[in-house]
Amino acid sequence: MTRIALAVTLGLLCAPSFADMRITFIDAGQADAALIQVDQPSGEPFTIIVDGGDHDNDLKDHLPALTTSDPTVELIILSHPHHDHQGALDWLVNDSGKAVEKVWWNGDTRTSGNFIPFRDALIAKGILAIRPEEAFYHVLGVPNVSFRVFNNGGEFPGVLGHDFNNDSLVVQVIYEPATDVKVTALFTGDIEKDQGEM
Numbered sequence: 001m002t003r004i005a006l007a008v009t010l011g012l013l014c015a016p017s018f019a020d021m022r023i024t025f026i027d028a029g030q031a032d033a034a035l036i037q038v039d040q041p042s043g044e045p046f047t048i049i050v051d052g053g054d055h056d057n058d059l060k061d062h063l064p065a066l067t068t069s070d071p072t073v074e075l076i077i078l079s080h081p082h083h084d085h086q087g088a089l090d091w092l093v094n095d096s097g098k099a100v101e102k103v104w105w106n107g108d109t110r111t112s113g114n115f116i117p118f119r120d121a122l123i124a125k126g127i128l129a130i131r132p133e134e135a136f137y138h139v140l141g142v143p144n145v146s147f148r149v150f151n152n153g154g155e156f157p158g159v160l161g162h163d164f165n166n167d168s169l170v171v172q173v174i175y176e177p178a179t180d181v182k183v184t185a186l187f188t189g190d191i192e193k194d195q196g197e198m
Contacts, residue, residue: 021145021175023185026062028053031084034187035066036173038145046139048075050171050187052089059088063096073098078105079168079189080153081115090117093125100127106153106169107131132169148172151191165190 026033031054038046047070052059067073073092079085093100094117103122109115122129131154137147151170168189175183 020177021173021183023173024062024066026053026058028058028084028087030054031058031087032079032189033058033088035063037067037070038139038142040141044070044072046142046145047073048077049073049089049092050077051079051085051189052076052092053087054084055087057088059092059096063092067098071097071099073100074102076100076103077169077171077187078103078118079170079187080106080108080164081118082164082190083114085189086115086118090114090121093118093121093127100125103127103129104132104149104169104171105129106151106167108153108164108167144176146174146176148174165192 020039022035022037024035024037026035032051033053034050036048036050038048040046047067049059049063076089076092078089092098109119119129121127131152132149134149134152137149139145139147149169149171151168153167153169168191169187170189170191171187173185173187177183
């Protein structure tokens with residue numbers, strides 16, 4: 001037993017260094033909010049927020065403790081502008097003390113409520129908000145982490161209900177810390193059967 005444990009420990013010590021990635025699913029009740037942190041060779045981690053919960057408190061209560069030494073959010077991914085996904089994103093941009101660099105979203109504006117303050121905050125601060133292409137993306141300086149956008153919206157131009165959910169941004173996070181190790185996480189927003197079968 002000791003010999004096996006020692007071999008595993010040595011294997012880990014001899015393994016090439018690589019970035020660590022952590023995904024924290026934030027308690028947001030029936031809503032969605034997640035934090036992805038990717039260590040970089042130096043400095044703060046590359047930080048991504050996927051959706052913002054239902055209310056400001058979803059992020060306010062948890063994010064500061066999870067990002068104490070990280071002043072920057074490199075990317076916000078808003079799957080779609082429904083209240084239970086965009087809830088605290090205006091707080092994140094305006095009042096969290098974090099510098100937000102970029103936003104991905106599905107390009108849809110067919111909603112009201114707290115999407116408007118979020119949109120206005122992005123405009124006021126000059127933060128780039130884009131609808132990403134359905135393609136692979138890489139994190140600059142972190143070669144073993146990439147993203148794949150499977151759905152970028154615009155395929156269901158119907159009313160607010162099921163079609164709006166089906167237009168959710170769908171993003172896969174791919175983490176490959178070694179040649180024989182691959183870990184993925186898929187963020188699907190609120191896609192329903194129609195989008196899931198495409």
